[in-house]
Structure formats: C-alpha cells, structure tokens
Amino acid sequence: MFHLIRKYAGMPLLNRSRGLARQFLSQTSCADEVQRDLLMSRIARHADSQFGRDHHFHEIRTPADFRRRVPIRGYDAMEPYIDRVRQGDLGALFGSGTKVLMFAMTSGTTNRPKTIPVTQESLADYREGWTIWGILAFDAHPRILSRGLLPILQIASDWRESVTPSGIPCGAITGLTAHMQNPLIRLTYCMPAIASRIKDIESKYYVALRLSVFRNLGTTIAANPSTILAIARLGDREKATLIRDLADGTIDPKWDLPVEVREALRRKVGRKHKQAARRLEAIVNQTGRLLPKDYWPDLCFLANWTGGTMGAYLRNYPEYFGDRPVRDVGLIASEGRMTIPIEDGTPAGVLDIRHHYFEFIPEDQANHEAPETVEAHELIEGQRYFILPTTAGGLYRYQIHDLIRCVGFHGKAPVIEFLNKGAHFSSLTGEKLSEFQVVAAVGAAQRTLNLRLSSFLLLPSWGDPPHYNLLVEESDLVDRNTVEKLAAEVEAELQRLNLEYENKRSTLRLGPIRIRRIPAGSWSDFQKRRLARSGGTVEQYKQPHLMPDLGALETFRLSDAASTSLAD
Incomplete structure (x- = not known):
C-alpha cells in the first residue's frame, strides 16, 4: 500500500520537478540577464531595511552601483545586523513582509557558531535547488524511479537546537526541510524527521542503519562521504546487534537516544524482520563481513561531495559499495546552494544562477583591500576565484572564503568546482x-x-x-x-x-x-x-x-x- 501511495502521489511532484529543472537549464542561456534581474529584485525588496538604507539601496540601478555602494563582507562584519535580527528586529536586514523561520548554525572562525537567517524566500530557494538537483540525478538513474521511488537514506540534524531571545529556532536547515516534507513523500525516506533530534553521532548512524538495512535502498544522500563511510563501518562492526534488533523488532538500549525519540521509533521498528535478519546472517556467514554492497545490491548511486579534500574518502568507497556511481550534491553551505551538478563522477556543477546573485574575486586579487570582482558570465575557463554570494537570507557580497575553479560553461552559466577554503x-x-x-x-x-x-x-x-x-x-x-x-x-x-x-x-x-x-x-x-x-x-x-x-x-x-x- 505504501508503495502505491508513493508511486501515484509522487507523479505530479515528479512532473513539476522536471518542469523546474527544464526551466533552470533554459535560463543558463541568458545567465547574465537572470543574474541581474535577480539582484535588482532583491535590492528593491529590502531597500527599506536598515542595511538597505545604510547602503543607499534606493539609488542602486545597476550591478556596478551595487559594487560601489556595498563593500565585500565576511560574517563578522555582518554580525551586527544579524544580531539585531536575532533580537527580533527583522527590519535590520529585511524589508516588510519578510518572515525569518530559523537561523542555520554553522561553524565559525571563533568558538561562537555563525547564525545565518533562513527566511521563507531563502528556504524556498534551498528546497527548489534540491528539487532541481534531485530530479536530474534521478532521471540519470531511472531505475530509482522504476517502481515509484526507491527508498532514500538521508541524515538530518535538529532545527531547534536552541532559540534566540525573540523565540526564533536555531539549528540545522536539513532538519527544517525534513520537518516540512509532504507526509506521503516522507514515506520514501528511511529516517523520520524526529530522528534529527538524536545528538550522539554513532547512535544516529545506528538508527539510520536499523531503519534502512532491510530496505531495497535507491540512494544515500549526505554532504560528506565520511558520513556514509562511518555508517557502513558501524554496520560491519555492530553486525551482531543489528541482526538481533531486526529479528526482535527492537533498538538495543545501549544506543543513546532521547526518550521521546526512542518512544517514537518503538512504533516504527516494532515489526520483526526475521527474513531480513536471516539474509544478513547469511551474508556474514559467507563473507565474514556486513557491507552495503551485499545488503543494498540495487543501490543506484551515492550522493555526496566529491571535490576538494573528499577524494581521500572516496578511495574507500569500492570496498564498501562496489562499483557504484557517485553524484556530487553540489557546493552547499548554510548560506545557500551555489552549484547544481548535472553529471556523475565530477565535483563540478552549474552555478545556481536562479537563486543567488554571484560575484567572483580573481585569486590573484584575494589580498587586495578593494578587489575588483567579475560577474558569473565573465569567468574564464581554467581560472580560480573566490565566490561571493548575495542571498535571500540577508547576505550581500558575502565572503564565504570558498576557492573555486571555472571548468567550463553551460550556456552562459559557469560550471565550477570547489577547491578549498581560503582559510586552509x-x-x-x-x-x-x-x-x-x-x-x-x-x-x-x-x-x-x-x-x-x-x-x-x-x-x-x-x-x-x-x-x-x-x-x-x-x-x-x-x-x-x-x-x-x-x-x-x-x-x-x-x-x-x-x-x-x-x-x-x-x-x-x-x-x-x-x-x-x-x-x-x-x-x-x-x-x-x-x-x-x-x-x-x-x-x-x-x-x-x-x-x-x-x-x-x-x-x-x-x-x-x-x-x-x-x-x-
């Protein structure tokens, strides 16, 4: 029954997703116009914010005006405005009608984490970017859609780790997107939204395995391949516990789960999977190990970062997953998605021209006090740049310190790959x-x-x-x-x-x-x-x-x- 619900409920969603992907790819032919229109609309929308007044948004008519009026900033320089938003003064960064849903917390350069505002518009951008990425990846591997949509294993973290003085949640945007998913589509995902509240890392990984090891998985999705490898290695190490829990319909009490999470999962794992347990036991008896390539034989592809430093982990994939293709999930940060990869086996992706306005600092100007920037369509293939997004989350000409290389173009939109953090x-x-x-x-x-x-x-x-x-x-x-x-x-x-x-x-x-x-x-x-x-x-x-x-x-x-x- 669940399979039929997923199949027929998902058809309109798949059709809408394909239309969105076609529109994005079509927009790359006029990337310069798309980018400039997006910038001007953002400027107009937030012109009456304090940030907009401080930088004379009402006088900005062109990208050149924008560059003259707004300096390049890192997080520390944006913090005074973001702090006012945390206190409840949304007008510090945003125009009227803007709603801040949460703050995405991410590692900062100091002991204090960065808090990035997530507005309704920036969340819609984030989700739409994932939709475009997802349908392009799924259509490239049609077997994952052959019977509706094969199950997906994706890890999320809590979007309500804490709250600001004004009561706005702070946490991980992945948790918010999981919380907001269509309940019918959510059936496709192995991990329920409440699992994002598990704080202990190994306990979360074990729950991920416990809820997915018996399913005919279609793909795993994570930012970092080290997460996927950690889950695979844990399953091999804890194979006896995993097999016993499957057979008994339990989760071993040794795992550190919040009481409300364990109670919610009890209802989800209560069914005994004795046949699946016997299948896993046979794998162990035959091979001496419990590896994903044996218990997920129909896995279509793996999805995670492949660029920068990730090659160190990817070399271990064949041991655990066999010869499975890998699709990069794109250059993504709490600040937003920056690329949409459209092919397997490459860290490069098409710049997400639809959702953020981008400028680039040539690498040789990185240490200049006032570096000259270029727009997306002006990049030169083979050259390296630092990327500066302007987002719906209140970040303008934001120095995220990501060094990228332009490897080509899709229409007028650059195809770029992440190299490393400039701070490294x-x-x-x-x-x-x-x-x-x-x-x-x-x-x-x-x-x-x-x-x-x-x-x-x-x-x-x-x-x-x-x-x-x-x-x-x-x-x-x-x-x-x-x-x-x-x-x-x-x-x-x-x-x-x-x-x-x-x-x-x-x-x-x-x-x-x-x-x-x-x-x-x-x-x-x-x-x-x-x-x-x-x-x-x-x-x-x-x-x-x-x-x-x-x-x-x-x-x-x-x-x-x-x-x-x-x-x-």
Missing part, C-alpha cells in the same frame, strides 16, 4: 601550503603505495627548522617501512606541487615531514571535539586535512614515542 593555508616560512595541495600529495602517495588511510591531518610545528607533522591512525600504518615510504612520497609530491615549499626545503628553512601515528578512533574523537566547540552539525562536518594551528598537535595523543621522518 599554512605558511611557516613563506611556503603558502594549501589544503588542496596536501590532499593531492597524500592521495598520490596512497596510490603509489597502495594504501587506504581512513583520514589524515597535516599540522605545523615550530623548531630549528620548523616542520609539518602528518597524523594518521596507527591501524592504517602498521609497519615502520611503510611509514618511511609514506613520508618520502608525500614529501616528494608536495615539493612537486608547491615550488615555494620545495625552495624552503632545499634551503633547509623547513624540515622534512614527520609521520605521527595516533590511536585508532582518534578521528572520531576529533570530530566530536570540533562539533562540540563549533556548534556545527554532523552532516556539515568537514574533516580538515591541513590546519595552520601551531598548538593543534598537543590536542592529540600520539602512539609513537618518537616521530618518523626522512631525517630519522
């Missing part, structure tokens, strides 16, 4: 090492040595001379010979990728990389510490691979009494 650079002696280079170097070393590191992190240390430490879990590097080879390969590749790094090494102003092994489970602990400090959510979490913090090494427990480097 380290320079002990002028080497200007980027996280992008670190990930590329470690990736090349892993391929050469046939290694699969669960994760890694490069941290600087002062000394005579200063040097970098590459942290890896000891379970990933067992013998000393491999440790030494990894150090040599990463060192050589970094020198090839970064001429300044090579110069500083050859002149002995910078010492060789040292491999520092840390206990198994350290990355999970590191994630928990960072989330507790920043207030971010699990699905938004980005494992850093380079941090310029000289004190960060002291926060890790090292397995080795001595380090291993090329000099040892």
Whole structure:
C-alpha cells in the first residue's frame, strides 16, 4: 500500500520537478540577464531595511552601483545586523513582509557558531535547488524511479537546537526541510524527521542503519562521504546487534537516544524482520563481513561531495559499495546552494544562477583591500576565484572564503568546482601550503603505495627548522617501512606541487615531514571535539586535512614515542 501511495502521489511532484529543472537549464542561456534581474529584485525588496538604507539601496540601478555602494563582507562584519535580527528586529536586514523561520548554525572562525537567517524566500530557494538537483540525478538513474521511488537514506540534524531571545529556532536547515516534507513523500525516506533530534553521532548512524538495512535502498544522500563511510563501518562492526534488533523488532538500549525519540521509533521498528535478519546472517556467514554492497545490491548511486579534500574518502568507497556511481550534491553551505551538478563522477556543477546573485574575486586579487570582482558570465575557463554570494537570507557580497575553479560553461552559466577554503593555508616560512595541495600529495602517495588511510591531518610545528607533522591512525600504518615510504612520497609530491615549499626545503628553512601515528578512533574523537566547540552539525562536518594551528598537535595523543621522518 505504501508503495502505491508513493508511486501515484509522487507523479505530479515528479512532473513539476522536471518542469523546474527544464526551466533552470533554459535560463543558463541568458545567465547574465537572470543574474541581474535577480539582484535588482532583491535590492528593491529590502531597500527599506536598515542595511538597505545604510547602503543607499534606493539609488542602486545597476550591478556596478551595487559594487560601489556595498563593500565585500565576511560574517563578522555582518554580525551586527544579524544580531539585531536575532533580537527580533527583522527590519535590520529585511524589508516588510519578510518572515525569518530559523537561523542555520554553522561553524565559525571563533568558538561562537555563525547564525545565518533562513527566511521563507531563502528556504524556498534551498528546497527548489534540491528539487532541481534531485530530479536530474534521478532521471540519470531511472531505475530509482522504476517502481515509484526507491527508498532514500538521508541524515538530518535538529532545527531547534536552541532559540534566540525573540523565540526564533536555531539549528540545522536539513532538519527544517525534513520537518516540512509532504507526509506521503516522507514515506520514501528511511529516517523520520524526529530522528534529527538524536545528538550522539554513532547512535544516529545506528538508527539510520536499523531503519534502512532491510530496505531495497535507491540512494544515500549526505554532504560528506565520511558520513556514509562511518555508517557502513558501524554496520560491519555492530553486525551482531543489528541482526538481533531486526529479528526482535527492537533498538538495543545501549544506543543513546532521547526518550521521546526512542518512544517514537518503538512504533516504527516494532515489526520483526526475521527474513531480513536471516539474509544478513547469511551474508556474514559467507563473507565474514556486513557491507552495503551485499545488503543494498540495487543501490543506484551515492550522493555526496566529491571535490576538494573528499577524494581521500572516496578511495574507500569500492570496498564498501562496489562499483557504484557517485553524484556530487553540489557546493552547499548554510548560506545557500551555489552549484547544481548535472553529471556523475565530477565535483563540478552549474552555478545556481536562479537563486543567488554571484560575484567572483580573481585569486590573484584575494589580498587586495578593494578587489575588483567579475560577474558569473565573465569567468574564464581554467581560472580560480573566490565566490561571493548575495542571498535571500540577508547576505550581500558575502565572503564565504570558498576557492573555486571555472571548468567550463553551460550556456552562459559557469560550471565550477570547489577547491578549498581560503582559510586552509599554512605558511611557516613563506611556503603558502594549501589544503588542496596536501590532499593531492597524500592521495598520490596512497596510490603509489597502495594504501587506504581512513583520514589524515597535516599540522605545523615550530623548531630549528620548523616542520609539518602528518597524523594518521596507527591501524592504517602498521609497519615502520611503510611509514618511511609514506613520508618520502608525500614529501616528494608536495615539493612537486608547491615550488615555494620545495625552495624552503632545499634551503633547509623547513624540515622534512614527520609521520605521527595516533590511536585508532582518534578521528572520531576529533570530530566530536570540533562539533562540540563549533556548534556545527554532523552532516556539515568537514574533516580538515591541513590546519595552520601551531598548538593543534598537543590536542592529540600520539602512539609513537618518537616521530618518523626522512631525517630519522
């Protein structure tokens, strides 16, 4: 019955979604006009806000006027206006009639998380962007729609973590979208909206498996592939508990679930799935493991980030999922969606010209006090830029510090890929090492040595001379010979990728990389510490691979009494 409801209730939605996607792709042929019309409408709508009056919105007639009147700002410069909105003064940023539904919390540069206003308009933009992405991905994999819509596993976090003094909820926008979904469409999703309230990460991942492992899953959707891998690894580790819970219609009490969540889930998991349990047991007896490629044999594709530093995780996908295609979910942040990928196997996506106005700072002007910007249609293929969105959530010429590269065009809309956060650079002696280079170097070393590191992190240390430490879990590097080879390969590749790094090494102003092994489970602990400090959510979490913090090494427990480097 549920299958038929999903099938026939979903048909009008699919047709509307396809129409929306066609309209978006058609708009790319006149991206310059679409962008400018969008900017002018936003300016007119909020001209009477305090921000609009402070920046003379009534006098803005062109994008050039906009650039002259409104300076480029990061979050800290926007905070005074956002704080007034938090206190209930919506007119600080928005015109009359605007409703703020919540604040999306995300990691900030300080211990205090950023709070990004989510208005009715910005939420509609966010949901529409996902709709366009989704129908293009589903139509590229028609098997997922062959019987209505195969089940989807997607993790969401609580949209009501806290409230502002004026009573506006603060949390994750993913939780709000789950809360607002059509109840019939919601049946397609394995995780109920109430599961977003589970705070303990492993407990949430277990519930995700408990509600999906027996279903014929069509896709998994997460921002970070580390989330998908963590779920797969947990299922293998907890296979006995999972099989028992399926057979008994329970969720083991060892998992840390809020009382109201456990009670709601009790009704959902009460049915005993003995046949499914026997099938999983047979898989374990045959293979010795419990992996998604065996219990989700019809999985059509995986959906998550693939650009920037994500390749370190994607190399582990075949072990757990076999040969499944991966569709990038796009460059998305709490501030909004910036790209819509339209093909598998690439981090690049078409700029979301329909929902935000964008400007770009050429990379060589990043340190200028007043850099010149270009519009979307003016990008040059192969060049790198910092992206500046102007959104319906009250952000104008917003410096999000995302470095992107233009890889081509769809009509007049650029196709761009995320490279790294501009803040993820380290320079002990002028080497200007980027996280992008670190990930590329470690990736090349892993391929050469046939290694699969669960994760890694490069941290600087002062000394005579200063040097970098590459942290890896000891379970990933067992013998000393491999440790030494990894150090040599990463060192050589970094020198090839970064001429300044090579110069500083050859002149002995910078010492060789040292491999520092840390206990198994350290990355999970590191994630928990960072989330507790920043207030971010699990699905938004980005494992850093380079941090310029000289004190960060002291926060890790090292397995080795001595380090291993090329000099040892």
